[in-house]
Ligand SMILES: NCc1[nH]cc(CCC(=O)O)c1CC(=O)O
């Protein structure tokens with residue numbers, strides 16, 4: 374901190390001078406939000422030429438692959454650099470051993486191939502976790518009511534490799550098992566996928582804000598218990614830094630904090646502590662709150678969403694996964 378200059382206080386100093394006109398406000402703005410800061414999460418369903426609304430996420434739809442290609446094409450035209458794919462898996466794709474997770478022909482891998490063929494310059498981030506594929510809805514394999522760590526990692530490797538084979542650009546393990554980043558990095562490198570990036574959901578909290586997502590992917594009804602034995606306790610901040618440090622040592626190219634808004638302090642600490650690409654996930658429950666208030670006329674969606682995204686940037690986020698991405702991109706175009 375610099376020392377205040379003599380006589381620099383009011384009335385000589387008037388903070389409002391720089392706010393007096395639009396052009397000065399633009400000159401002194403510290404944070405700039407751009408379309409390059411957005412990742413759009415999308416839900417994929419089986420079938421042809423169908424789209425479904427998600428009741429708890431007004432404005433969000435699930436798409437069959439053919440319509441997804443169109444929707445992602447629009448996002449590409451808007452300048453959004455990357456999409457995050459989440460498959461909606463029916464009961465026939467769920468099992469104790471989550472075997473469908475690494476099936477080269479599963480919905481996820483077919484969607485990756487279709488998108489890469491149609492829109493090669495769009496980045497694709499693939500979620501790596503078992504929750505769409507397990508009968509109990511957990512992100513890992515379960516035995517005697519416990520989520521197994523090392524056995525799950527073996528399966529996550531296969532899932533990540535199947536996505537890389539399909540052409541995914543970024544694999545994003547969202548499962549919170551220990552040691553999975555190193556295991557996946559070694560497997561990718563050992564099979565010719567040295568350029569496949571890993572975005573680690575490094576600090577993922579056991580949050581109440583995921584429930585609309587679990588509706589959207591139809592895993593909520595299946596989930597037994599909660600995820601507190603692997604996802605983080607919202608009370609902890611230092612622990613997030615340890616998680617990030619480990620995932621970086623293990624080879625993560627980017628790290629993610631999730632959810633977003635209640636954890637802006639974590640984003641700031643991660644960015645200051647490690648100076649690495651740091652993403653935030655503005656999750657389904659945060660989106661639902663915003664939409665619900667806007668639909669009631671209680672706040673202005675357009676203004677609120679720009680303020681929120683700017684806050685993410687100010688906190689140190691390099692990119693935000695947000696269901697609002699297309700809206701934000703359009704608003705930024707003016
Ligand atoms: N691997 C699970 C996963 N991947 C993305 C989300 C939530 C995303 C959102 O709420 O928008 C979750 C939820 C969970 O942990 O149950």
Ligand SMILES: [Mg+2]
Pocket residue numbers: 549550551552575616619620
């Ligand atoms: Mg970890």
